[in-house]
Amino acid sequence: MSKKPLILVSNDDGITARGIAHLVKVMKEIGEVLVVAPNGPQSGMGHAITVGDTLRLNESSVFEGVKAYECSGTPADCVKMARHFVLKDARQPDIVVSGINHGSNTSISVLYSGTMSAAIEGAIEGTPAIGFSLCDYSHKADFSHAEEIVKRITLQVLEKGLPRGVALNVNIPPKRNEPVKGIRICRQANAKWVEEFVQRFDPNGRSYFWMTGNFVNFDKGEDNDEWAIANNYVSVVPCQFDLTAYSAIPTLNEDWSILN
Amino acid sequence: MSKKPLILVSNDDGITARGIAHLVKVMKEIGEVLVVAPNGPQSGMGHAITVGDTLRLNESSVFEGVKAYECSGTPADCVKMARHFVLKDARQPDIVVSGINHGSNTSISVLYSGTMSAAIEGAIEGTPAIGFSLCDYSHKADFSHAEEIVKRITLQVLEKGLPRGVALNVNIPPKRNEPVKGIRICRQANAKWVEEFVQRFDPNGRSYFWMTGNFVNFDKGEDNDEWAIANNYVSVVPCQFDLTAYSAIPTLNEDWSILN
Numbered sequence: 001m002s003k004k005p006l007i008l009v010s011n012d013d014g015i016t017a018r019g020i021a022h023l024v025k026v027m028k029e030i031g032e033v034l035v036v037a038p039n040g041p042q043s044g045m046g047h048a049i050t051v052g053d054t055l056r057l058n059e060s061s062v063f064e065g066v067k068a069y070e071c072s073g074t075p076a077d078c079v080k081m082a083r084h085f086v087l088k089d090a091r092q093p094d095i096v097v098s099g100i101n102h103g104s105n106t107s108i109s110v111l112y113s114g115t116m117s118a119a120i121e122g123a124i125e126g127t128p129a130i131g132f133s134l135c136d137y138s139h140k141a142d143f144s145h146a147e148e149i150v151k152r153i154t155l156q157v158l159e160k161g162l163p164r165g166v167a168l169n170v171n172i173p174p175k176r177n178e179p180v181k182g183i184r185i186c187r188q189a190n191a192k193w194v195e196e197f198v199q200r201f202d203p204n205g206r207s208y209f210w211m212t213g214n215f216v217n218f219d220k221g222e223d224n225d226e227w228a229i230a231n232n233y234v235s236v237v238p239c240q241f242d243l244t245a246y247s248a249i250p251t252l253n254e255d256w257s258i259l260n
Numbered sequence: 261m262s263k264k265p266l267i268l269v270s271n272d273d274g275i276t277a278r279g280i281a282h283l284v285k286v287m288k289e290i291g292e293v294l295v296v297a298p299n300g301p302q303s304g305m306g307h308a309i310t311v312g313d314t315l316r317l318n319e320s321s322v323f324e325g326v327k328a329y330e331c332s333g334t335p336a337d338c339v340k341m342a343r344h345f346v347l348k349d350a351r352q353p354d355i356v357v358s359g360i361n362h363g364s365n366t367s368i369s370v371l372y373s374g375t376m377s378a379a380i381e382g383a384i385e386g387t388p389a390i391g392f393s394l395c396d397y398s399h400k401a402d403f404s405h406a407e408e409i410v411k412r413i414t415l416q417v418l419e420k421g422l423p424r425g426v427a428l429n430v431n432i433p434p435k436r437n438e439p440v441k442g443i444r445i446c447r448q449a450n451a452k453w454v455e456e457f458v459q460r461f462d463p464n465g466r467s468y469f470w471m472t473g474n475f476v477n478f479d480k481g482e483d484n485d486e487w488a489i490a491n492n493y494v495s496v497v498p499c500q501f502d503l504t505a506y507s508a509i510p511t512l513n514e515d516w517s518i519l520n
Contacts, residue, residue: 041312043311043312044308044309044310044311044312045306045308046305046306046307046308046309046336046377047306047307047308047371047372048304048305048306048307048308048334048372049304049306049372049471050304050471051303051304051372051471052301052303052304054460054468054469054470055457055468055469055470055471056466056467056468056469057467057469074308076306076372077471080455080471081457081469083455084454084455084456084457085457085469108384108501110503111307111380111501111503112307112308112309112336117306120371124368124452125452152518153518156516156517156518160515160516162508163505163507163508163511165505166505166508169503181520182519182520183516183518183519183520184519185509185512185513185516185519187502187504187506187509188502188503188504190502192384192385194344195340195343195344196344197315197341197344197345200314206316207316207317208314208315208316209314209315209316209317209341209345210314210315211309211310211311211315211337211340236512237503237504238504238505238508238509238512239503239504239505240503240504240505240508241368241371241503242447242448242450243370243371243429243448243497243499243500243501243503244447244448244497244498244499244500245423245425245426245498245499245500246447247423248422248423248426248498248500249445249447249498251423252445252496252498253445255420256416256420256443256445257416258412258413258416258443259442259443259444259445260441260442260443
């Protein structure tokens with residue numbers, strides 16, 4: 001019988017968040033689990049890492065029967081510490097899973113997502129990696145239907161592997177009256193946030209701001225993650241960390257007069 | 261005579277860093293300048309934004325004759341506040357420039373770079389945007405040779421524009437005995453950081469860590485940013501914020517048995 005896969009679990013909502021409890025529960029059914037996750041919320045941290053400051057890492061007993069550490073750093077820090085400290089000279093993970101994020105990471109939100117930065121960090125190391133998000137921001141969001149979806153996708157990736165340099169951004173529709181219609185491979189929708197800054201004044205009369213915003217979807221296609229979620233499909237976007245806009249290279253080479 | 265371009269300047273080393281002073285100096289020669297930059301170092305912040313916490317924004321007199329604000333947030337926050345608060349209902353920038361970063365942002369470092377997140381944020385808004393970095397980490401790094409290069413590239417972008425959805429990641433070689441050989445359009449090199457965590461103990465006997473690391477370059481090509489810098493060329497990588505790995509979509513559609 002083949003060895004059980006070693007699964008590294010992280011997230012950006014913090015080690016005590018509801019989503020990671022669901023993720024760990026599913027992963028325990030699949031393999032051996034190691035958790036290294038932030039010791040508090042790290043939402044919106046994008047691909048931040050801790051430079052110029054120190055990091056703390058402490059064992060945690062949050063998950064019964066699972067080796068777990070809480071880290072003072074970002075999700076990307078967590079994956080780096082897992083690989084290069086906790087598992088230094090040890091067997092490396094067969095897969096990195098991150099989430100389940102409490103809220104959507106579709107479209108442009110992938111850039112700001114700490115959940116996805118943990119997965120991308122896995123992909124940089126050459127490990128198949130998946131970020132899972134539930135598209136429901138409500139306090140009472142129901143994660144129960146996500147478990148079966150997370151399990152099917154994780155098993156599929158363990159069986160088939162992933163192209164090198166690719167991590168999956170998986171978004172799961174909110175629980176609706178009917179079950180999800182299925183799973184779709186998608187592209188990142190063309191959409192963005194339009195921010196508003198709500199100005200307030202502290203007790204000393206100095207102003208401060210809350211950033212709020214509206215999500216604006218410019219995309220009319222049916223092959224993108226926004227369409228999938230709106231139509232009750234799970235969206236799976238393969239994401240790369242090579243940011244080169246290859247199609248722009250010949251354009252710039254032709255247009256620019258300052259090259260040599 | 262045409263109106264002078266409105267130039268939004270930000271960075272990630274903070275509003276008092278040396279690199280942004282050089283950048284503002286050059287931009288004043290080109291157009292009307294507005295600075296919104298972090299009130300302290302934000303290196304390694306990747307594309308982080310401030311969610312779940314408040315932001316401060318205060319006018320700054322750091323730059324003579326230039327309207328400037330210091331912001332408590334990340335580089336991405338700065339660009340968002342510039343556009344949707346400082347310039348709300350006003351003329352929007354013709355270009356966003358970020359830097360000059362004190363250190364390299366070649367290859368995979370683009371993901372962790374606050375400098376580039378400010379530029380990418382500009383590109384998301386549809387504005388031509390450039391992140392400039394000087395590949396010299398030394399305390400005494402000489403930025404003087406960068407000014408001419410920054411000016412030429414900025415003028416070129418103002419003249420020609422940039423493809424939509426693209427921001428430029430410009431890295432400038434350290435000052436050497438001979439002038440730079442030229443400017444090259446490059447792709448992001450295939451390289452990564454291998455971290456080491458140096459463990460220390462605080463006065464209470466509790467452990468903490470410093471993240472250090474070595475940069476490992478796997479790339480043998482001569483068309484990438486690492487090669488350019490090593491060979492004394494300025495590297496210009498067009499970067500995109502659509503992370504979709506398009507080539508992986510048909511692969512996954514063929515391989516996976518759980519789709520419908």
